[in-house]
Amino acid sequence: MITPGVGKPKVVVVGGAGYVGSVLVPHLLSQNFAVTVVDNLRQGGEGMLPNFIHPDFHFVEADILESRKLKELSKGAEMVVNLAAIVGYPACKKWPEEARRTNVDGIHSLLGALEDSTRLVYFSTGSNYGEVPGICDEETPLNPLSLYGETKTQAEHLCMERQNSVALRFATAFGLSPRLRLDLMINDFTYQALVNRYLLVYERHFRRTFIHVHDMARVVSHIYHVWDRAVGMRLNVGHESLNLTKEDIARELQKKLDFHLYFADVGKDEDRRNYEVSYARIRGLGYSTVVDLDRGLGELLAGLRLVRIRNPYSNV
Numbered sequence: 001m002i003t004p005g006v007g008k009p010k011v012v013v014v015g016g017a018g019y020v021g022s023v024l025v026p027h028l029l030s031q032n033f034a035v036t037v038v039d040n041l042r043q044g045g046e047g048m049l050p051n052f053i054h055p056d057f058h059f060v061e062a063d064i065l066e067s068r069k070l071k072e073l074s075k076g077a078e079m080v081v082n083l084a085a086i087v088g089y090p091a092c093k094k095w096p097e098e099a100r101r102t103n104v105d106g107i108h109s110l111l112g113a114l115e116d117s118t119r120l121v122y123f124s125t126g127s128n129y130g131e132v133p134g135i136c137d138e139e140t141p142l143n144p145l146s147l148y149g150e151t152k153t154q155a156e157h158l159c160m161e162r163q164n165s166v167a168l169r170f171a172t173a174f175g176l177s178p179r180l181r182l183d184l185m186i187n188d189f190t191y192q193a194l195v196n197r198y199l200l201v202y203e204r205h206f207r208r209t210f211i212h213v214h215d216m217a218r219v220v221s222h223i224y225h226v227w228d229r230a231v232g233m234r235l236n237v238g239h240e241s242l243n244l245t246k247e248d249i250a251r252e253l254q255k256k257l258d259f260h261l262y263f264a265d266v267g268k269d270e271d272r273r274n275y276e277v278s279y280a281r282i283r284g285l286g287y288s289t290v291v292d293l294d295r296g297l298g299e300l301l302a303g304l305r306l307v308r309i310r311n312p313y314s315n316v
């Protein structure tokens with residue numbers, strides 16, 4: 001008889017029940033990792049349901065601040081991936097104390113729980129760059145412009161003071177997940193165009209950078225396999241072909257769907273994200289994304305036609 005999990009590298013995913021985690025966890029299970037998710041279920045747990053059938057999946061309801069529990073759970077783990085956070089500037093603005101507690105104190109708690117030999121992958125964000133002229137690479141100074149960016153920058157710094165860590169600075173995610181987020185720009189544009197048949201875009205020339213959630217999952221197993229080369233690095237994760245203006249995205253959507261598109265100066269992004277990013281460093285480690293905008297929009301349009309969304313902007 002084969003005992004579940006035996007011989008498989010153990011990965012603990014903190015905050016694994018959310019939008020990204022709900023895609024990352026099945027990916028890791030498919031790549032022969034034994035996976036333990038630790039999450040306080042702030043965003044619910046439905047995204048985890050398909051995993052319970054898997055003998056190498058474990059779920060523990062706990063808060064990132066419960067350092068003792070994290071210590072117990074991460075004992076013997078090859079890798080810990082931290083996703084737990086209050087995510088996005090609107091949510092951090094609404095719950096500032098919780099944002100500081102989770103995004104920064106939570107990292108102190110996690111770092112106190114880890115054995116030196118455990119690899120730590122920290123989910124950081126390109127939002128930390130702020131508004132940058134020219135092209136950002138990993139040496140570009142961080143200039144966070146919101147509480148979200150500030151707390152994520154502090155947390156990244158804390159993680160990278162540790163020897164055995166990698167920080168992944170992700171582009172903005174898009175795509176379907178069992179725990180859907182419609183506050184993400186491409187998901188939001190698609191949903192509005194589909195349901196309302198019109199879309200109003202502000203800051204149309206602002207350039208942002210995107211990554212499909214499936215590619216966010218893929219990079220984690222990739223980094224595990226190239227750990228000796230990646231350790232100690234901060235890495236932008238995305239692809240130059242997905243450095244796009246808001247107008248680019250809306251126009252691309254118009255090729256697939258009939259809706260009214262308007263441009264007007266009626267809002268602003270408090271992270272003032274208007275930047276272009278180089279992904280040369282992660283490419284140098286042999287990783288590239290596989291989902292382009294065309295495929296991602298096709299997926300969103302097909303999926304969003306099916307689901308009944310009760311609270312489209314649940315993150316805020």
Ligand SMILES: NC(=O)c1ccc[n+]([C@@H]2O[C@H](COP(=O)([O-])OP(=O)(O)OC[C@H]3O[C@@H](n4cnc5c(N)ncnc54)[C@H](O)[C@@H]3O)[C@@H](O)[C@H]2O)c1
Pocket residue numbers: 014015016017018019020021038039040041042043044062063064065082083084085086087088102106123124125126152169170171172173174179181184315
């Ligand atoms: N989605 C993106 O575009 C994007 C881009 C760059 C980086 N990231 C980073 O990726 C990570 C995951 O983002 P997401 O989009 O899946 O967000 P999400 O809000 O869907 O997921 C966050 C998860 O963390 C959990 N959580 C929150 N507070 C917790 C606490 N105190 N203890 C334990 N668990 C807690 C939530 O319950 C949720 O399951 C975040 O760290 C985010 O900063 C996301």
